[in-house]
Amino acid sequence: MRDKPLLDWAWVFDHxxxxxxxxxxxxxxxxxxxAAGLAISMAVGIIVARRPRVAAVVIGVSGILYTxxxxxxxxxxxxxxxxxxxTALIPLTAYTQLILIRNIVAGLxxxxxxxxxxxxxxxYTPRARLLRIELPLAIPLIVAGLRVASVSTxxxxxxxxxxxxxxxxxxxxxxxxxxxxxxxxxxxxAVMSVLLAVLVDVAFVLLERVAxxxxxxxxxxxxxxxx
Amino acid sequence: xxxxxxDIASWLLHPAHWSGPDGIPARAWEHLALSSVALLLAxxxxxxxxxxxxxxxxxxxxxxxxxxxxxxxxxxxxxxxxLPLTLSLDPRNGLTIYPIAIAMVLLAIxxxxxxxxxxxxxxxxxxxxxxxxxxxxxSQVLRQVELPLAIPVIVGGIRxxxxxxxxxxALGAILGYGGLGRHLIDGIARRExxxxxxxxxxxxxxxxxxxxxxxxxxxxxxxxxxxIARTGAAAEASEPR
Numbered sequence: 001m002r003d004k005p006l007l008d009w010a011w012v013f014d015h016x017x018x019x020x021x022x023x024x025x026x027x028x029x030x031x032x033x034x035a036a037g038l039a040i041s042m043a044v045g046i047i048v049a050r051r052p053r054v055a056a057v058v059i060g061v062s063g064i065l066y067t068x069x070x071x072x073x074x075x076x077x078x079x080x081x082x083x084x085x086x087t088a089l090i091p092l093t094a095y096t097q098l099i100l101i102r103n104i105v106a107g108l109x110x111x112x113x114x115x116x117x118x119x120x121x122x123x124y125t126p127r128a129r130l131l132r133i134e135l136p137l138a139i140p141l142i143v144a145g146l147r148v149a150s151v152s153t154x155x156x157x158x159x160x161x162x163x164x165x166x167x168x169x170x171x172x173x174x175x176x177x178x179x180x181x182x183x184x185x186x187x188x189x190a191v192m193s194v195l196l197a198v199l200v201d202v203a204f205v206l207l208e209r210v211a212x213x214x215x216x217x218x219x220x221x222x223x224x225x226x227x
Numbered sequence: 228x229x230x231x232x233x234d235i236a237s238w239l240l241h242p243a244h245w246s247g248p249d250g251i252p253a254r255a256w257e258h259l260a261l262s263s264v265a266l267l268l269a270x271x272x273x274x275x276x277x278x279x280x281x282x283x284x285x286x287x288x289x290x291x292x293x294x295x296x297x298x299x300x301x302x303x304x305x306x307x308x309x310l311p312l313t314l315s316l317d318p319r320n321g322l323t324i325y326p327i328a329i330a331m332v333l334l335a336i337x338x339x340x341x342x343x344x345x346x347x348x349x350x351x352x353x354x355x356x357x358x359x360x361x362x363x364x365x366s367q368v369l370r371q372v373e374l375p376l377a378i379p380v381i382v383g384g385i386r387x388x389x390x391x392x393x394x395x396x397a398l399g400a401i402l403g404y405g406g407l408g409r410h411l412i413d414g415i416a417r418r419e420x421x422x423x424x425x426x427x428x429x430x431x432x433x434x435x436x437x438x439x440x441x442x443x444x445x446x447x448x449x450x451x452x453x454x455i456a457r458t459g460a461a462a463e464a465s466e467p468r
Contacts, residue, residue, distance in 0.1 A: 006311060063438075064435060067390055067431075067434050067435050067438045068430075068431040068434060068435070069393070069394030069395075069397050069430050069431065069434050070394070071394070071397050071398055071408065071411065071430075072394075072397060072411060072426070072427045072430040072431050072434075073427075073431075075411050075414070075415055075423055075426070075427055076423075076424065076427040078415060078420075078423065079231075079420040079423065079424070151298055151299050152298070154299065155298075155299060155300065155301040155302070156301070157301075158301040158303045158304055159301065159302070159303050159398070161303070162303065162398070162401060163415065171301070171303060171304075174301075174303055174304055174307050177307060178307050178310070178401075178402075183308075183310075183311050186304065186307045186308055186310075187308065189304060190300065190301065190304035190305075190307075190308055193299070193300075193301055193304060194296070194299045194300055197299035198296070198299060201299075
Protein backbone atom coordinates (compact mmCIF):
# COMPACT_ATOMS: atom_id res chain seq x y z
CA MET A 1 0.00 0.00 0.00
CA ARG A 2 3.01 2.21 -0.39
CA ASP A 3 3.17 5.22 -2.69
CA LYS A 4 -0.57 5.38 -3.11
CA PRO A 5 -2.89 8.08 -1.78
CA LEU A 6 -4.97 6.95 1.19
CA LEU A 7 -8.15 8.02 -0.55
CA ASP A 8 -8.52 8.04 -4.30
CA TRP A 9 -11.75 10.01 -4.76
CA ALA A 10 -11.83 9.46 -8.51
CA TRP A 11 -12.02 5.68 -7.88
CA VAL A 12 -14.85 6.21 -5.39
CA PHE A 13 -16.91 8.24 -7.87
CA ASP A 14 -16.21 5.73 -10.64
CA HIS A 15 -17.45 2.87 -8.47
CA UNK A 16 -20.60 4.34 -6.92
CA UNK A 17 -22.78 1.67 -8.57
CA UNK A 18 -20.55 -1.09 -7.29
CA UNK A 19 -20.49 0.42 -3.78
CA UNK A 20 -24.28 0.71 -3.76
CA UNK A 21 -24.70 -2.86 -4.98
CA UNK A 22 -22.29 -4.30 -2.43
CA UNK A 23 -23.91 -2.27 0.38
CA UNK A 24 -27.30 -3.63 -0.58
CA UNK A 25 -25.98 -7.21 -0.69
CA UNK A 26 -24.33 -6.64 2.70
CA UNK A 27 -27.53 -5.30 4.21
CA UNK A 28 -29.69 -8.05 2.70
CA UNK A 29 -27.50 -10.83 4.05
CA UNK A 30 -27.27 -9.27 7.52
CA UNK A 31 -31.00 -8.54 7.78
CA UNK A 32 -31.91 -11.99 6.46
CA UNK A 33 -29.74 -13.54 9.18
CA UNK A 34 -31.27 -11.31 11.88
CA ALA A 35 -34.81 -12.04 10.64
CA ALA A 36 -34.18 -15.79 10.63
CA GLY A 37 -32.51 -15.42 14.01
CA LEU A 38 -35.49 -13.52 15.41
CA ALA A 39 -37.96 -16.16 14.17
CA ILE A 40 -35.98 -18.97 15.80
CA SER A 41 -35.23 -17.12 19.03
CA MET A 42 -38.87 -16.01 19.42
CA ALA A 43 -40.07 -19.60 19.23
CA VAL A 44 -37.31 -20.84 21.54
CA GLY A 45 -37.61 -17.87 23.89
CA ILE A 46 -41.37 -18.22 24.35
CA ILE A 47 -41.03 -21.95 25.00
CA VAL A 48 -38.22 -21.68 27.57
CA ALA A 49 -39.27 -18.44 29.30
CA ARG A 50 -41.44 -20.30 31.82
CA ARG A 51 -38.81 -22.99 32.39
CA PRO A 52 -35.75 -21.36 33.99
CA ARG A 53 -33.63 -24.53 33.93
CA VAL A 54 -34.27 -25.23 30.25
CA ALA A 55 -33.65 -21.56 29.54
CA ALA A 56 -30.28 -21.75 31.30
CA VAL A 57 -29.28 -24.78 29.20
CA VAL A 58 -30.42 -23.17 25.92
CA ILE A 59 -28.61 -19.92 26.73
CA GLY A 60 -25.52 -21.92 27.72
CA VAL A 61 -25.49 -23.76 24.39
CA SER A 62 -26.00 -20.57 22.38
CA GLY A 63 -23.20 -19.05 24.47
CA ILE A 64 -20.84 -21.80 23.33
CA LEU A 65 -21.88 -21.21 19.70
CA TYR A 66 -21.30 -17.49 20.22
CA THR A 67 -17.76 -18.16 21.45
CA UNK A 68 -16.70 -19.91 18.23
CA UNK A 69 -14.70 -17.43 16.12
CA UNK A 70 -16.66 -16.45 13.00
CA UNK A 71 -13.86 -17.30 10.57
CA UNK A 72 -13.86 -20.86 11.95
CA UNK A 73 -17.64 -21.15 11.68
CA UNK A 74 -17.71 -19.93 8.07
CA UNK A 75 -14.77 -22.17 7.11
CA UNK A 76 -16.32 -25.19 8.80
CA UNK A 77 -19.30 -25.03 6.45
CA UNK A 78 -17.27 -24.80 3.23
CA UNK A 79 -16.96 -28.60 2.82
CA UNK A 80 -20.71 -28.98 3.46
CA UNK A 81 -22.49 -26.05 1.80
CA UNK A 82 -19.71 -25.03 -0.58
CA UNK A 83 -19.65 -21.36 -1.47
CA UNK A 84 -23.42 -20.88 -1.36
CA UNK A 85 -25.03 -18.10 0.67
CA UNK A 86 -25.90 -20.68 3.34
CA THR A 87 -22.22 -20.83 4.31
CA ALA A 88 -22.51 -17.24 5.49
CA LEU A 89 -26.14 -17.29 6.55
CA ILE A 90 -26.05 -20.27 8.95
CA PRO A 91 -23.27 -18.95 11.25
CA LEU A 92 -24.62 -15.38 11.09
CA THR A 93 -28.04 -16.64 12.20
CA ALA A 94 -26.52 -18.82 14.92
CA TYR A 95 -24.57 -15.85 16.33
CA THR A 96 -27.76 -13.82 16.87
CA GLN A 97 -29.26 -16.53 19.10
CA LEU A 98 -27.42 -15.82 22.36
CA ILE A 99 -28.32 -12.13 22.46
CA LEU A 100 -31.88 -12.55 21.16
CA ILE A 101 -32.90 -15.55 23.30
CA ARG A 102 -31.38 -13.95 26.40
CA ASN A 103 -33.25 -10.71 25.83
CA ILE A 104 -36.56 -12.33 24.87
CA VAL A 105 -36.44 -14.49 28.01
CA ALA A 106 -35.49 -11.49 30.16
CA GLY A 107 -38.25 -9.42 28.55
CA LEU A 108 -40.92 -12.06 29.10
CA UNK A 109 -39.89 -12.98 32.64
CA UNK A 110 -39.55 -9.29 33.53
CA UNK A 111 -43.28 -8.57 33.18
CA UNK A 112 -44.62 -7.66 36.64
CA UNK A 113 -46.66 -10.48 38.27
CA UNK A 114 -49.47 -7.99 39.08
CA UNK A 115 -49.84 -7.26 35.38
CA UNK A 116 -50.13 -10.98 34.61
CA UNK A 117 -52.66 -11.51 37.41
CA UNK A 118 -54.72 -8.57 36.22
CA UNK A 119 -54.75 -10.00 32.69
CA UNK A 120 -55.83 -13.41 34.02
CA UNK A 121 -58.57 -11.80 36.13
CA UNK A 122 -59.81 -9.97 33.05
CA UNK A 123 -60.27 -13.29 31.35
CA TYR A 124 -57.32 -13.34 28.96
CA THR A 125 -56.49 -16.80 27.62
CA PRO A 126 -52.79 -17.71 27.98
CA ARG A 127 -52.28 -17.13 24.25
CA ALA A 128 -54.00 -13.73 24.25
CA ARG A 129 -52.07 -12.74 27.37
CA LEU A 130 -48.81 -13.64 25.65
CA LEU A 131 -49.64 -11.83 22.40
CA ARG A 132 -51.32 -8.72 23.82
CA ILE A 133 -49.65 -8.20 27.20
CA GLU A 134 -46.34 -10.03 27.62
CA LEU A 135 -44.79 -9.66 24.17
CA PRO A 136 -45.65 -5.93 23.84
CA LEU A 137 -44.14 -5.27 27.28
CA ALA A 138 -41.02 -7.19 26.25
CA ILE A 139 -40.54 -5.07 23.11
CA PRO A 140 -37.93 -2.69 24.59
CA LEU A 141 -35.65 -5.60 25.58
CA ILE A 142 -36.29 -7.47 22.33
CA VAL A 143 -35.41 -4.37 20.31
CA ALA A 144 -32.30 -3.85 22.46
CA GLY A 145 -31.28 -7.39 21.52
CA LEU A 146 -32.06 -6.80 17.85
CA ARG A 147 -29.86 -3.69 17.87
CA VAL A 148 -26.83 -5.50 19.27
CA ALA A 149 -27.45 -8.52 17.03
CA SER A 150 -27.73 -6.48 13.82
CA VAL A 151 -24.70 -4.32 14.53
CA SER A 152 -22.52 -7.36 15.17
CA THR A 153 -23.99 -9.26 12.21
CA UNK A 154 -23.21 -6.38 9.85
CA UNK A 155 -19.62 -6.46 11.08
CA UNK A 156 -19.36 -10.23 10.66
CA UNK A 157 -20.47 -10.16 7.01
CA UNK A 158 -17.08 -8.66 6.14
CA UNK A 159 -15.35 -11.69 7.68
CA UNK A 160 -17.46 -13.94 5.46
CA UNK A 161 -15.79 -12.22 2.50
CA UNK A 162 -12.52 -13.94 3.48
CA UNK A 163 -14.13 -17.28 2.63
CA UNK A 164 -15.83 -16.21 -0.59
CA UNK A 165 -16.27 -13.07 -2.64
CA UNK A 166 -19.83 -13.94 -3.63
CA UNK A 167 -21.43 -13.31 -0.23
CA UNK A 168 -19.06 -10.92 1.50
CA UNK A 169 -20.94 -7.70 0.75
CA UNK A 170 -18.67 -4.76 1.53
CA UNK A 171 -15.98 -7.14 2.76
CA UNK A 172 -15.17 -7.78 -0.88
CA UNK A 173 -13.78 -4.22 -1.08
CA UNK A 174 -11.48 -5.06 1.82
CA UNK A 175 -10.37 -8.22 -0.03
CA UNK A 176 -9.70 -6.20 -3.19
CA UNK A 177 -7.81 -3.54 -1.28
CA UNK A 178 -5.64 -6.17 0.37
CA UNK A 179 -4.94 -8.07 -2.88
CA UNK A 180 -4.13 -4.98 -4.93
CA UNK A 181 -2.57 -2.86 -2.17
CA UNK A 182 -5.26 -0.26 -2.72
CA UNK A 183 -6.22 1.50 0.56
CA UNK A 184 -9.21 3.37 -0.89
CA UNK A 185 -11.18 0.16 -1.42
CA UNK A 186 -10.45 -0.91 2.17
CA UNK A 187 -11.65 2.41 3.60
CA UNK A 188 -14.78 2.35 1.44
CA UNK A 189 -15.60 -1.15 2.69
CA ALA A 190 -14.96 -0.27 6.32
CA VAL A 191 -16.71 3.11 6.35
CA MET A 192 -19.77 1.85 4.49
CA SER A 193 -20.02 -1.14 6.84
CA VAL A 194 -19.97 1.12 9.91
CA LEU A 195 -22.47 3.44 8.23
CA LEU A 196 -24.86 0.54 7.57
CA ALA A 197 -24.57 -0.54 11.21
CA VAL A 198 -25.33 2.96 12.47
CA LEU A 199 -28.28 3.35 10.08
CA VAL A 200 -29.80 0.02 11.08
CA ASP A 201 -29.29 0.88 14.76
CA VAL A 202 -31.11 4.20 14.35
CA ALA A 203 -33.88 2.46 12.38
CA PHE A 204 -34.46 0.08 15.28
CA VAL A 205 -34.63 2.95 17.78
CA LEU A 206 -37.31 4.62 15.65
CA LEU A 207 -39.14 1.31 15.24
CA GLU A 208 -39.20 0.86 19.01
CA ARG A 209 -40.73 4.30 19.49
CA VAL A 210 -43.47 3.47 17.01
CA ALA A 211 -44.08 0.02 18.48
CA UNK A 212 -44.30 1.17 22.11
CA UNK A 213 -46.49 4.30 22.10
CA UNK A 214 -47.05 3.95 25.87
CA UNK A 215 -43.38 4.58 26.61
CA UNK A 216 -43.91 8.17 25.44
CA UNK A 217 -46.54 8.84 28.12
CA UNK A 218 -45.50 11.05 31.02
CA UNK A 219 -43.38 9.00 33.42
CA UNK A 220 -45.82 9.38 36.34
CA UNK A 221 -48.63 7.66 34.47
CA UNK A 222 -46.43 4.68 33.64
CA UNK A 223 -45.19 4.44 37.21
CA UNK A 224 -48.64 4.18 38.79
CA UNK A 225 -49.36 1.35 36.37
CA UNK A 226 -46.23 -0.55 37.31
CA UNK A 227 -46.31 0.09 41.07
CA UNK B 228 -19.83 -38.19 7.71
CA UNK B 229 -18.08 -40.96 9.65
CA UNK B 230 -15.23 -41.05 7.12
CA UNK B 231 -14.87 -37.30 7.42
CA UNK B 232 -14.57 -37.53 11.19
CA UNK B 233 -11.90 -40.24 10.88
CA ASP B 234 -10.01 -38.08 8.36
CA ILE B 235 -10.06 -35.12 10.77
CA ALA B 236 -9.04 -37.26 13.73
CA SER B 237 -6.18 -38.86 11.82
CA TRP B 238 -5.02 -35.43 10.64
CA LEU B 239 -5.07 -34.15 14.21
CA LEU B 240 -3.24 -37.20 15.54
CA HIS B 241 -0.64 -37.49 12.76
CA PRO B 242 2.83 -37.12 14.34
CA ALA B 243 4.03 -34.93 11.44
CA HIS B 244 1.42 -32.34 12.38
CA TRP B 245 2.80 -32.07 15.90
CA SER B 246 6.35 -30.97 15.04
CA GLY B 247 8.18 -28.31 13.07
CA PRO B 248 7.29 -24.67 12.43
CA ASP B 249 3.90 -25.58 10.89
CA GLY B 250 3.04 -28.08 13.63
CA ILE B 251 0.12 -27.65 15.97
CA PRO B 252 2.27 -26.75 19.04
CA ALA B 253 4.22 -24.09 17.16
CA ARG B 254 1.04 -22.58 15.68
CA ALA B 255 -0.76 -22.70 19.02
CA TRP B 256 2.19 -20.97 20.66
CA GLU B 257 2.16 -18.20 18.01
CA HIS B 258 -1.57 -17.83 18.56
CA LEU B 259 -1.31 -17.63 22.33
CA ALA B 260 1.78 -15.41 22.40
CA LEU B 261 0.21 -12.80 20.14
CA SER B 262 -3.12 -13.01 21.97
CA SER B 263 -1.51 -12.58 25.40
CA VAL B 264 0.58 -9.59 24.34
CA ALA B 265 -2.43 -7.93 22.70
CA LEU B 266 -4.64 -8.53 25.74
CA LEU B 267 -1.96 -7.22 28.08
CA LEU B 268 -1.47 -4.03 26.05
CA ALA B 269 -5.24 -3.48 25.93
CA UNK B 270 -5.45 -4.01 29.71
CA UNK B 271 -2.73 -1.44 30.35
CA UNK B 272 -4.66 1.18 28.40
CA UNK B 273 -8.29 0.31 29.10
CA UNK B 274 -8.37 -0.54 32.82
CA UNK B 275 -6.86 2.70 34.17
CA UNK B 276 -8.83 4.78 31.68
CA UNK B 277 -12.11 3.00 32.47
CA UNK B 278 -11.57 3.31 36.24
CA UNK B 279 -10.77 6.99 35.87
CA UNK B 280 -13.84 7.70 33.73
CA UNK B 281 -16.04 5.68 36.08
CA UNK B 282 -14.72 7.43 39.17
CA UNK B 283 -14.67 11.00 37.87
CA UNK B 284 -17.58 10.58 35.41
CA UNK B 285 -15.74 12.88 33.07
CA UNK B 286 -15.96 12.10 29.38
CA UNK B 287 -18.29 9.16 30.06
CA UNK B 288 -20.75 10.04 27.28
CA UNK B 289 -17.93 10.40 24.77
CA UNK B 290 -16.33 7.12 25.86
CA UNK B 291 -19.55 5.12 25.69
CA UNK B 292 -20.55 6.52 22.30
CA UNK B 293 -17.09 5.88 20.89
CA UNK B 294 -17.18 2.35 22.26
CA UNK B 295 -20.60 1.72 20.69
CA UNK B 296 -19.36 2.99 17.36
CA UNK B 297 -16.22 0.87 17.65
CA UNK B 298 -18.41 -2.22 18.09
CA UNK B 299 -19.67 -1.64 14.55
CA UNK B 300 -16.16 -1.59 13.08
CA UNK B 301 -15.35 -5.02 11.60
CA UNK B 302 -12.12 -6.60 12.90
CA UNK B 303 -11.08 -7.63 9.39
CA UNK B 304 -11.37 -3.99 8.29
CA UNK B 305 -9.30 -2.70 11.23
CA UNK B 306 -6.56 -5.17 10.43
CA UNK B 307 -6.33 -4.24 6.75
CA UNK B 308 -6.76 -0.53 7.45
CA UNK B 309 -3.71 -0.61 9.72
CA LEU B 310 -1.58 -1.89 6.83
CA PRO B 311 -0.60 1.43 5.20
CA LEU B 312 0.55 2.73 8.59
CA THR B 313 2.45 -0.37 9.69
CA LEU B 314 4.07 -0.83 6.28
CA SER B 315 5.45 2.68 6.34
CA LEU B 316 6.80 2.13 9.86
CA ASP B 317 8.32 -1.30 9.28
CA PRO B 318 8.42 -2.61 5.69
CA ARG B 319 9.41 -6.12 6.81
CA ASN B 320 6.99 -6.98 9.63
CA GLY B 321 4.48 -4.29 8.74
CA LEU B 322 2.63 -6.73 6.53
CA THR B 323 2.27 -9.56 9.03
CA ILE B 324 2.34 -9.25 12.79
CA TYR B 325 1.82 -5.50 13.36
CA PRO B 326 -1.53 -4.94 11.60
CA ILE B 327 -3.11 -7.95 13.26
CA ALA B 328 -1.68 -6.91 16.64
CA ILE B 329 -3.03 -3.37 16.27
CA ALA B 330 -6.48 -4.68 15.37
CA MET B 331 -6.46 -7.06 18.34
CA VAL B 332 -5.41 -4.38 20.84
CA LEU B 333 -7.94 -1.82 19.57
CA LEU B 334 -10.77 -4.33 19.60
CA ALA B 335 -9.88 -5.61 23.06
CA ILE B 336 -9.80 -2.10 24.53
CA UNK B 337 -13.53 -1.59 23.90
CA UNK B 338 -15.14 -4.21 26.18
CA UNK B 339 -12.51 -3.76 28.90
CA UNK B 340 -12.97 0.02 28.94
CA UNK B 341 -16.77 -0.15 28.88
CA UNK B 342 -16.94 -2.70 31.69
CA UNK B 343 -14.34 -0.96 33.86
CA UNK B 344 -16.32 2.25 33.47
CA UNK B 345 -19.79 0.78 34.07
CA UNK B 346 -18.50 -1.41 36.91
CA UNK B 347 -17.23 1.60 38.86
CA UNK B 348 -20.18 3.79 37.84
CA UNK B 349 -22.74 1.28 39.12
CA UNK B 350 -21.21 0.97 42.57
CA UNK B 351 -23.82 2.08 45.10
CA UNK B 352 -23.35 5.84 45.55
CA UNK B 353 -24.23 5.56 49.24
CA UNK B 354 -21.19 3.34 49.81
CA UNK B 355 -18.95 5.85 48.05
CA UNK B 356 -20.41 8.74 50.07
CA UNK B 357 -19.98 6.72 53.26
CA UNK B 358 -16.32 6.09 52.41
CA UNK B 359 -15.78 9.80 51.78
CA UNK B 360 -17.53 10.67 55.04
CA UNK B 361 -15.16 8.31 56.85
CA UNK B 362 -12.29 10.39 55.52
CA UNK B 363 -11.13 8.25 52.60
CA UNK B 364 -9.16 10.10 49.96
CA UNK B 365 -10.39 9.85 46.38
CA SER B 366 -7.71 7.29 45.57
CA GLN B 367 -8.73 5.24 48.62
CA VAL B 368 -12.36 5.38 47.54
CA LEU B 369 -11.37 4.06 44.12
CA ARG B 370 -8.94 1.39 45.35
CA GLN B 371 -10.73 0.16 48.47
CA VAL B 372 -14.42 0.62 47.69
CA GLU B 373 -15.14 1.01 43.99
CA LEU B 374 -12.53 -1.39 42.60
CA PRO B 375 -13.37 -4.45 44.76
CA LEU B 376 -17.08 -4.00 44.11
CA ALA B 377 -16.54 -3.54 40.39
CA ILE B 378 -14.16 -6.50 39.98
CA PRO B 379 -16.76 -9.00 38.68
CA VAL B 380 -17.88 -6.58 35.97
CA ILE B 381 -14.30 -5.60 35.09
CA VAL B 382 -13.20 -9.22 34.76
CA GLY B 383 -16.32 -9.84 32.67
CA GLY B 384 -15.04 -7.24 30.22
CA ILE B 385 -11.58 -8.83 30.18
CA ARG B 386 -13.22 -12.21 29.51
CA UNK B 387 -15.12 -10.83 26.50
CA UNK B 388 -11.94 -9.18 25.25
CA UNK B 389 -9.85 -12.35 25.67
CA UNK B 390 -12.28 -14.44 23.61
CA UNK B 391 -12.41 -11.72 20.97
CA UNK B 392 -8.63 -11.49 20.83
CA UNK B 393 -8.24 -15.25 20.37
CA UNK B 394 -10.83 -15.13 17.58
CA UNK B 395 -9.19 -12.17 15.85
CA UNK B 396 -5.74 -13.80 16.02
CA ALA B 397 -7.17 -16.46 13.71
CA LEU B 398 -7.46 -13.77 11.02
CA GLY B 399 -3.70 -13.20 11.24
CA ALA B 400 -3.10 -16.04 8.81
CA ILE B 401 -4.64 -13.95 6.01
CA LEU B 402 -1.76 -11.53 6.33
CA GLY B 403 0.82 -14.28 6.56
CA TYR B 404 1.15 -14.34 10.33
CA GLY B 405 1.00 -17.87 11.70
CA GLY B 406 -1.26 -18.90 14.51
CA LEU B 407 -3.89 -21.59 14.33
CA GLY B 408 -5.65 -19.69 11.54
CA ARG B 409 -2.86 -20.96 9.27
CA HIS B 410 -4.31 -24.50 9.08
CA LEU B 411 -7.75 -23.12 8.38
CA ILE B 412 -6.76 -20.68 5.63
CA ASP B 413 -4.37 -23.20 4.02
CA GLY B 414 -7.06 -25.87 4.22
CA ILE B 415 -9.45 -23.70 2.23
CA ALA B 416 -6.81 -22.64 -0.29
CA ARG B 417 -5.58 -26.21 -0.91
CA ARG B 418 -9.04 -27.75 -0.58
CA GLU B 419 -7.64 -30.02 2.13
CA UNK B 420 -10.77 -30.32 4.20
CA UNK B 421 -9.21 -32.45 6.95
CA UNK B 422 -6.66 -29.69 7.55
CA UNK B 423 -9.42 -27.04 7.40
CA UNK B 424 -11.58 -28.85 9.95
CA UNK B 425 -8.61 -29.50 12.22
CA UNK B 426 -8.00 -25.74 12.17
CA UNK B 427 -11.66 -25.08 12.93
CA UNK B 428 -11.61 -27.48 15.89
CA UNK B 429 -8.36 -26.08 17.28
CA UNK B 430 -9.48 -22.44 17.00
CA UNK B 431 -12.98 -23.07 18.37
CA UNK B 432 -11.50 -25.19 21.16
CA UNK B 433 -9.04 -22.48 22.13
CA UNK B 434 -11.79 -19.84 22.16
CA UNK B 435 -14.08 -21.98 24.32
CA UNK B 436 -11.17 -22.83 26.64
CA UNK B 437 -10.40 -19.12 27.01
CA UNK B 438 -14.04 -18.40 27.84
CA UNK B 439 -14.20 -21.19 30.45
CA UNK B 440 -10.87 -20.17 32.00
CA UNK B 441 -11.80 -16.50 32.35
CA UNK B 442 -15.28 -17.38 33.62
CA UNK B 443 -13.56 -19.36 36.37
CA UNK B 444 -11.21 -16.47 37.17
CA UNK B 445 -14.22 -14.15 37.28
CA UNK B 446 -16.00 -16.46 39.72
CA UNK B 447 -12.94 -16.79 41.96
CA UNK B 448 -12.29 -13.05 42.07
CA UNK B 449 -15.88 -12.25 43.05
CA UNK B 450 -16.13 -11.97 46.80
CA UNK B 451 -18.68 -14.39 48.34
CA UNK B 452 -20.90 -11.52 49.51
CA UNK B 453 -21.23 -10.23 45.96
CA UNK B 454 -22.07 -13.68 44.61
CA ILE B 455 -25.26 -13.74 46.64
CA ALA B 456 -26.18 -10.23 45.57
CA ARG B 457 -25.62 -11.18 41.91
CA THR B 458 -28.14 -14.01 41.85
CA GLY B 459 -30.73 -11.58 43.17
CA ALA B 460 -30.07 -9.30 40.23
CA ALA B 461 -30.01 -12.03 37.59
CA ALA B 462 -32.57 -10.42 35.32
CA GLU B 463 -30.66 -7.16 35.36
CA ALA B 464 -27.37 -8.88 34.53
CA SER B 465 -28.88 -10.51 31.47
CA GLU B 466 -29.25 -7.19 29.67
CA PRO B 467 -26.70 -6.78 26.92
CA ARG B 468 -23.60 -4.80 27.68
